[in-house]
Amino acid sequence: MRSSIQLATFNYALVVAEEGSFLRAARRADIDHSALSRRIRDLEYAMGTRIFHRHPRGVGPTPAGERFLDRLRSVLLDLDNTLTLAGTGVKDEQQRLSIGSNGLTLSARALDAVIEFGQCHPNVTVSLIEGSHPEPRAALVGTEVDVTVTSSARSNGGPFELRLWKDTLAVVLGSRHPLASRPVIEWSELDQETLLVRRGEAFLLADAVGSSVQPPAIVEHYVSAGTLLRLVGNGLGVALIHHGDANSVPDGAVCCKLRIRSKQIQICNFARWRPDNANPALPIFIAFLRDRYSS
Numbered sequence: 001m002r003s004s005i006q007l008a009t010f011n012y013a014l015v016v017a018e019e020g021s022f023l024r025a026a027r028r029a030d031i032d033h034s035a036l037s038r039r040i041r042d043l044e045y046a047m048g049t050r051i052f053h054r055h056p057r058g059v060g061p062t063p064a065g066e067r068f069l070d071r072l073r074s075v076l077l078d079l080d081n082t083l084t085l086a087g088t089g090v091k092d093e094q095q096r097l098s099i100g101s102n103g104l105t106l107s108a109r110a111l112d113a114v115i116e117f118g119q120c121h122p123n124v125t126v127s128l129i130e131g132s133h134p135e136p137r138a139a140l141v142g143t144e145v146d147v148t149v150t151s152s153a154r155s156n157g158g159p160f161e162l163r164l165w166k167d168t169l170a171v172v173l174g175s176r177h178p179l180a181s182r183p184v185i186e187w188s189e190l191d192q193e194t195l196l197v198r199r200g201e202a203f204l205l206a207d208a209v210g211s212s213v214q215p216p217a218i219v220e221h222y223v224s225a226g227t228l229l230r231l232v233g234n235g236l237g238v239a240l241i242h243h244g245d246a247n248s249v250p251d252g253a254v255c256c257k258l259r260i261r262s263k264q265i266q267i268c269n270f271a272r273w274r275p276d277n278a279n280p281a282l283p284i285f286i287a288f289l290r291d292r293y294s295s
Helices: 007-019 022-029 033-047 063-088 108-120 136-140 201-209 225-233 243-248 281-292
Strands: 052-055 058-061 095-101 124-130 147-152 161-174 184-186 194-198 217-221 239-242 253-260 266-273
Touching: 007 022, 007 033, 007 058, 007 063, 022 033, 022 058, 058 063, 063 281, 095 281, 108 124, 108 161, 108 243, 108 281, 124 281, 147 281, 161 225, 161 243, 161 281, 194 225, 194 239, 217 225, 225 239, 225 253, 239 243, 243 253, 266 281
Parallel strands: 095 124, 095 147, 184 253, 194 217
Antiparallel strands: 052 058, 147 266, 161 239, 161 253, 161 266
16 A cells, blocks of 8 residues: 555645645645545555644644654655766766845845855855846746745745745845834835835735735836945935845945834745756755755
């Protein structure tokens, strides 16, 4: 019976554990809810034990399920690495991987991840591509980018996306701005400001704050993140960054916490890639992110 379980079912089990709900997991994995439920039930039957216990708020792993899922993550990671080595042929052959970002600036933590990956895999040459697209999936349309690390408030769903770390949005103002001495700023206090964004950030901004929240006047710039923050420092407007990057603002600017109705604005990083990408360096990078950074 165990041999009849498809590999996809094991991936679905991990998605159910991450989402805590069969319905949310089905939406994320783009599979019918009843089909997903049958797959998990068949898996539990094949194993002879319950993986999940059902409760009114969703599902959670049983003690046996916790042990199984922990081992499963390790096994699938080993499988990814094995398939990667089989595909590359020569382990030490130099490979190339292009990592793109769109919308909100590639965060310092994302850059740290790329640096650590390069140190762990010196046979992979990484190139970073800062782009901006009105829709996150658009960054993957061409062959130039293998994987994107994208800031967003929600998942697009599907198995070719990896949820990474969470952060909150913060606002950057010129150091002489009347609100610059405030540790926390309400979104509504920015209604008379000019919000400077790089091309494509407006899409993610609406995604993060919600369509019911009125944004201030927005001006798009086709510049790097560093140039945008220098414009802020010179009093030409305000900008948004990850709160984790608060220490990276330039001289002449300050970073303040941002709230909407006293609540933080949650933002998450996702790695996204195309299923038809045959670059052998791609699964190495995804396995690296899943092992160290997946939330």
